[in-house]
Amino acid sequence: MTAPKVCVLRAPGTNCDIETAHAFELAGATADRLHLFRLLEDPSLLQRYQILCIPGGFSYGDDLGAGVVFSRQLRGQLNDAMREFLTSDKLVLGICNGFQTILKAGLIMRRGIENPAEKAWEDQFTLTWNRNGRYTDRWVRLKVASSKSVFLKGIDEFDAPMAHAEGRIAVRTPSLLEDLRAQEAIALCYWSPQAAVQMATTGDPTKIELLPEPENPNGSLANIAGLSDSTGRVLGLMPHPERFLFATQHPQWTRRGLRGEGDGIQIFRNAVQYFA
């Protein structure tokens, strides 16, 4: 198998690009940290890659809302390149600020991808301020809620750290949540032992009562931590799998005697395996 090529796309203020590229390389891919300005100069560069990853950080300082400026650039000058990429058999991963960016660019809902007449950016869903009103860094338990996502194949539950201020999924009207469920768009939910108990009765991880902080660290709707597009080839998530490549990154490693790899690597490995 030739290693798939990953474009880890960094904008001014992106700051998780090095470790994210490292994660893909550990998983067997070849990763370039490409500056957004190179892509703006030559949008065709994007087609050299099989995987596009937008990593975490504070693109443009998040000064106009998390990921907003970056998202407008993806669907402005780069719109055609993005459409070509998303209609090919390729993968897109957005982590934290990358999730905020691809959601606000309408890539999760594939707005304007199959139907160019649609307005590109999504305005029915957003990632907004955490319920506690502040930036928060903590580890969370996650449950895979959709079988669709290429990135989450073979994963049931895992731990990962979240570190963000604007990670709460909100919708314009409550009924939109049903649409997300119907499309199996809810890929990841914040999780807890109590959630597992409820799950035994509801049978649906997306139909659990809103978990309290810290299990659901930001008050996200339906405990949503990550969303997938309808093809399963685009995933956005708030927690950082690239910060759990090694057991020693886990906050409990000295208690549980953890050694070796961390759970987060599997997401990157799944992406690489897709091209095997």
Add this chain to the structure above:
Amino acid sequence: MSMLWEVEILPSSGNPDFEGQRVVASARSQGIRGLQQVRSARSFLIQGDLNLQDVRNAAEQILCDTVVEEYRIHSLPASHTDQIEATSINVLFHPGVTDSVAENATRALTHQNFRVTATATCRKYWLTGDLSPGELNRITSRVLANDAIEYVVRGPLQISDLSVGSEYRIHVTTVAIRQMDDAALMELSRKGQLYLSITEMRTVQDYFRTLQRDPTDIELETVAQTWSEHCSHKTLGGRIHYVESCDGKIVRDQHFNSMLKETVFAATVQIRKSLGDADWCVSVFKDNAGIVKFDDRQNVCIKVETHNHPSAIEPYGGANTGLGGVIRDPLGTGLGARPVCSTDVFCFARPDYPADQLPPGVLHPQAVMEGVVAGVRDYGNRMGIPTVNGAVCFDDRYLGNPLVYCGNVAMIPVDKCEKHVSPGDLIVAVGGRTGRDGIHGATFSSVELTEESESISGGAVQIGNPVTEKMVADVILAARDLNLYSAITDCGAGGFSSAVGEMGEDTGAEVWLDKAPLKYSGLSYTEIWISEAQERMVLSVPEKNWKHFHALCASEGVEATTIGRFTDTKQLVLKYGDHQVGEISMAFLHDGRPPVIREATYEIKKPTEYQTADNPAMAGTDTAAIRSGATEANDYCNKPCYTDDLRKILSSLNVASKEWIIRQYDHEVQAGSVIKPLVGICSDGPSDAAVVRPDLTSKRGLVVSCGINPHFGDLDPYWMAASAIDEAVRNSVAVGANPDRIAILDNFCWGNTERPETLGTLVRAAVACHDIAVAYGTPFVSGKDSLNNEFSYEDASGVRRTVAIPSTLLITALGQVDDVEQCVTMDLKNPDSLLFLAGETREEMGGSHFHLVSGLKGGAVPRIDNSVAPKIFRTVHHAIMQGLILSCHDLSEGGLAVAAAEMAFSGGIGVEITLPENGRLKDKAAISLFSESNTRFILEVHPQNAATLTALFADLPLSLIGRTTSHQNITMSASGRTYIQASLEELKSAWQTPLQHNG
């Protein structure tokens, strides 16, 4: 046609108004109860060729998140009939203050083809409640806005134009210094904010008399910046006559030619010499940060700075630029280092300080704390540098003068640790543009604060733009690896004047001030030269590399501009267009300053009897708890129960959980996190140190910890300094750092050292730094001092009062560990382990937290046995490396009782401690429980390893003190009597509650 519009953005119904909630909470914490509700909006003022539909489109497409927000548009100037606007309170930045949101809005709108010429941001508030005009004023000036950077408009905005700047026509100003008498010289020094002494002013006068001309304003400024305490550390680097006496007899009389060189620095020289070929220091006390060896490929740099005075006036901006500034230090070390983690340590007055007792001009400590934490958070998180270690100390003497220490650790390739400027190289400014911000920061930070500091020094306060600095860091490290430049330094205090002056010290430099890119027009040549605008670096770029370098910067959107050339004239020449505005010899600038000569005295105090508290540090403690006199001294050793004392210490602000702060910092970005600041079964226990893996392909780790205890300094600054070193080292050792590879840093924050007795305490602390560093083999690699941390004001009766901070020494330790998988944490792991105490407990209750919460003072301050302490560190380390230790925690504030409690509730595992019954501490349970003797650890050990551990310690002090249990309780007993009994839950709650719901 150009129009000015306002887009107000508010949370739509059902969505929380966080800013409104913050204002209500903050007003309450400052004693304003009548405020019931606040609605807030963020708003953009947008100028350009835009009609209403354009502005609507801009709001919907870019500015407003319409899923959770709604917007309103007005044209400006606002009409007076607008009912909603009539009651609004608008907060705007003073023209020229960094407004990164506005800058990004202009850029983003322009990219989307909106014809925008300028943007500004504004925060708007609508207040509901029963407020007196005085309260409304206090809310406005203390909660909503900070005069130092912002102004307030009540009611509709009447702004019609956003443009800032003005035309500038050069006018070279000379100052007739040659004719001045002493009085005139001092007047010039003060009014010109030069803050030079009379001797220094006379030296400047003589220099220009020799040149037979008067200086220009820029020449005087250059000298003042270079000679400022902040830039030259003239007091501690200067001559000091130190006299130590005891009972009226002189016991030490010493003349230092350069005090720091002969104490702190001398320790490093001695350690390096004794290490010989095994010396692991690389570059110490000469560059912007200290450098030590890490592995074959990389070295590691560290620097810790203070940003106290700016933080007193504008806590958010002060702390923000404090961290931003210290990150630029490693970036400007050698040929540039890659930042991997940051530290922060703060000292505040207690956050519930009575608002009606605040001296004039002082911000409420709650507001200071919130602002400082937010400032560090927003800079560090945006830069993508994890903030991994810190501490917070509370004492009311920090009321007018809070302390903000920020540190940064960075990695540098082994072949990039030296820099060399060659004549002919271009002087290149990279990063942020120059504005009128931060003028006189260097000289201002070197003087005492007063209630008027806010108004005269407003220009010294700034807001940072971390994304600009991130972009600069990224591109500089790329240019470094392409060998495109020959030297680099940061623009910190003194701006270009210090940066270019330092870089060109051995060569000479010619600067073209008109070439510097400006934020707005109208700056004079002097303002350009001394502006401390943030996010700028100065590089020396060989001319042949300039094109490549410039193109690389441009490719990532970073501005790089040639502003001069290094020469071989040994002169500093300043030009603005065709005008030469200044010329000073480098020799005069760097070696011309007359030595500062100071007297320092110290009177050795005998350990006193225990006394009642009139110590200002104890203000705010329960007065009922203040005991009366020496008779109580014995009583406290004989109380039947100490559970309540333990609970009080756990709840004291210094000890209480800082989770509220830590969780707001990204402490895991860059993916190097190994030991986090919070550990344990619920990830909420207080880690002794942070461990970070700076290179994800290697298992080698960095350990970062600190030591600080100003309460010991009230008793004896020598043992305070010694204890701070011990604490920093033992924190590092506790997680697994090799004690033979720990570098340390000193940061002295002191009061006015022109008083011999204040300087005396500093000298005594510095002597301790020398002695302990040598004994421990822990070299100082960098340091910084901040003097004149005093606040003076006129009280209600017209009496001038001065509050000096307690002498505060922060020691930061940078340790290393070969394999991060060998690290241990402080939370108890198993319910069937043995607990050992390593180190000796002595009757050292002076400055202890037991005293603090009991209202006692005096007593013996903790000392150090130099012959034993290093052996204990090495033995604990060996035990950890052999895998004998399940958990390890250092004993510090609150002694054994607090350490054991923290280990237990962090691990969710009970403990039964039986205090040793033999020896000097028999029948002195309080001492065994709460003494803060140095060099001690509690070790959790599997019973099968107990014998191995005991053998390893041989004749070093090690005692079995108890075991862990499967029930959720803590008991501590001696001689069959139980002194402490409590559930883990209640102790944890006592520890977590005090600062939990802050912010």
